Amino acid sequence: MPDLSRLADEELMHFVRHNDTSAFEVIYDRHKGAAFSLAYRMVGTRNAAEDVVQEAFLSIWRSGARYDRARGSVRTWVLGIVHHRAIDALRRSIVHSKRRASDEGLEERFESGERTDAEAARRDEARTVRAAIGTLPPEQSRVIELAYFGGFTHTEIAAMLEAPIGTIKGRMRLGLEKMRAELRVAGVTP
Amino acid sequence: MSEQDHTWRDSVAAYLLGALPEDEVLALRMHLDGCATCRRTLDDLRPAVDALPAAVTPLEAPPALRDRIMAIAESEAELLHAAGPDSNRTPARRARPRRSLRARLQARVPGWLVAAPVAACLLLAVAVGVLATGDEGVRSVTASVDRESAPAGRARLEIGRDGTRLVAQGLPDAPGGRVYQVWLKRSGETAEPTSALFAVRSDGSASVSVPGSLEGIDQVLVTAEPRGGSDVPSRQPLVQAFTS
Numbered sequence: 001m002p003d004l005s006r007l008a009d010e011e012l013m014h015f016v017r018h019n020d021t022s023a024f025e026v027i028y029d030r031h032k033g034a035a036f037s038l039a040y041r042m043v044g045t046r047n048a049a050e051d052v053v054q055e056a057f058l059s060i061w062r063s064g065a066r067y068d069r070a071r072g073s074v075r076t077w078v079l080g081i082v083h084h085r086a087i088d089a090l091r092r093s094i095v096h097s098k099r100r101a102s103d104e105g106l107e108e109r110f111e112s113g114e115r116t117d118a119e120a121a122r123r124d125e126a127r128t129v130r131a132a133i134g135t136l137p138p139e140q141s142r143v144i145e146l147a148y149f150g151g152f153t154h155t156e157i158a159a160m161l162e163a164p165i166g167t168i169k170g171r172m173r174l175g176l177e178k179m180r181a182e183l184r185v186a187g188v189t190p
Numbered sequence: 191m192s193e194q195d196h197t198w199r200d201s202v203a204a205y206l207l208g209a210l211p212e213d214e215v216l217a218l219r220m221h222l223d224g225c226a227t228c229r230r231t232l233d234d235l236r237p238a239v240d241a242l243p244a245a246v247t248p249l250e251a252p253p254a255l256r257d258r259i260m261a262i263a264e265s266e267a268e269l270l271h272a273a274g275p276d277s278n279r280t281p282a283r284r285a286r287p288r289r290s291l292r293a294r295l296q297a298r299v300p301g302w303l304v305a306a307p308v309a310a311c312l313l314l315a316v317a318v319g320v321l322a323t324g325d326e327g328v329r330s331v332t333a334s335v336d337r338e339s340a341p342a343g344r345a346r347l348e349i350g351r352d353g354t355r356l357v358a359q360g361l362p363d364a365p366g367g368r369v370y371q372v373w374l375k376r377s378g379e380t381a382e383p384t385s386a387l388f389a390v391r392s393d394g395s396a397s398v399s400v401p402g403s404l405e406g407i408d409q410v411l412v413t414a415e416p417r418g419g420s421d422v423p424s425r426q427p428l429v430q431a432f433t434s
Contacts, residue, residue, distance in 0.1 A: 019266075019267045019270045019271070020267075021260065021263050021264050021267045024260075024263055025260060025263075028256065028259060028260070029256075032251040032255075032256065033248055033249065033250060033251055034243060034248070035251070036249055036250070036251035036252075036255070037243075037246045037247060037248050037249045038243045038246055040246075040249055041246040041247070046252075047392040047393065048392075050252060050255050050392060051391040051392060051393070053251065053255060053259075054255060054258060054259055054389075054391070055391075057259050058259060058262060058263070061259075061263045061266070062266075072240065076240045079240075079243045080240075082243075083208060083243070084208070087208050119248075122244065122248070123248075125241075125244045126244045126245060126246075126248070128244075129241045129242065129244040129245045130245045132238075132241075133245060144207060144242075147204065147207035147208060147209035148207045148208065148209075148239065148242050149242075149246075151208065152209065153209050153210065153211050154204045154209045154210065154211075155211065157209065166197070166200065168204075169197075169200035169201060169203065169204045170196075170200050172200065172203040172204050172207055172209065173199060173200045173202070173203035173231075173235070175203075176203050176206070176207075176235045176238045176239065177234075177235065177238075179238040179241075180234060180235060180237060180238040183237065183238060183241055188241060189237035189238070189240075189241065190237075
């Protein structure tokens with residue numbers, strides 16, 4: 001058995017597909033922070049975020065065979081599943097109304113203290129992505145924020161911002177196009 | 191480019207952000223099959239959406255969460271291991287359509303326990319009955335929940351074309367480090383185990399896929415079992431749903 005901790009995510013997925021819990025554990029440990037951070041950002045309470053992450057990783061455990069490396073990294077795949085689960089949680093429950101009510105400020109108390117090279121690289125990436133979002137006109141960054149992190153549909157956002165649905169969708173596309181161009185210049189995406 | 195083309199391209203952005211309602215998702219997917227321009231837009235915008243998680247404040251996941259997830263994964267792995275080395279392998283030749291791993295796993299366990307003498311011992315919190323058939327062909331069946339173990343518990347089966355889900359609220363954590371296991375029971379026969387093991391969420395809710403077909407099954411049961419699941423229910427059912 002190879003040293004799993006030295007294998008790339010994509011190689012580990014081979015073992016996960018064969019029900020290897022040790023490989024699954026390594027995948028979990030590598031991406032738990034990003035997964036929990038995204039879930040918490042979306043659902044706004046610690047308990048709900050834990051539920052989202054639990055559902056997402058058990059789904060990954062049970063459907064590892066669905067990972068297709070041609071469509072991106074394991075990390076992107078994992079976070080995509082977390083995002084979908086968080087949206088499901090937001091739309092099926094009262095989390096929307098409760099979000100950010102009870103845990104506001106909690107972030108400071110359990111912010112990650114990791115200082116590995118990988119973490120440092122991710123912090124650089126985070127700065128670049130935030131900077132790219134910062135270049136967007138406010139009306140574009142707002143709709144992207146509400147859609148991706150808020151889990152709202154274009155219809156809900158249109159009602160919230162009192163703008164036509166077509167306008168909202170157009171802002172989403174223009175914002176993503178500009179973001180993509182900024183990230184390409186910064187070398188974050190090809 | 192026509193106005194209609196712009197509308198579809200805008201929909202691609204909303205789709206990637208998760209902001210398209212379900213009915214529009216289906217329409218867009220059909221459109222993508224025949225529109226190379228929109229597929230290029232999809233590929234072009236996707237990296238921007240994939241980068242968005244990097245912008246959130248990094249937090250540490252609670253250690254207890256890791257324990258819960260790994261306990262369930264290890265339980266399921268034990269069950270799969272018990273199914274034997276061929277349980278995950280595709281036969282070279284198949285005389286009949288391949289069955290799912292879970293179905294094969296289920297079939298391998300010998301028939302056991304005669305019908306659980308459970309119903310009489312239960313204090314049932316919710317009456318049994320078919321509730322409704324939704325617009326999307328999903329039939330909802332209300333289940334009984336043991337009032338003693340889960341005073342506020344509620345559960346139902348959602349039976350659809352693509353399978354069955356057990357959805358519950360107000361359930362306690364399975365006692366003594368156990369996990370919940372789903373069982374299928376035919377009239378007059380022993381309850382059969384499934385590979386569906388689950389833990390409830392922190393708010394007492396759960397949503398779990400019921401493996402296999404319900405054809406010929408008249409009850410779906412849930413019991414608290416040791417990690418890895420059991421061949422025979424070791425406890426009274428917490429949830430009992432009659433499928434017809």
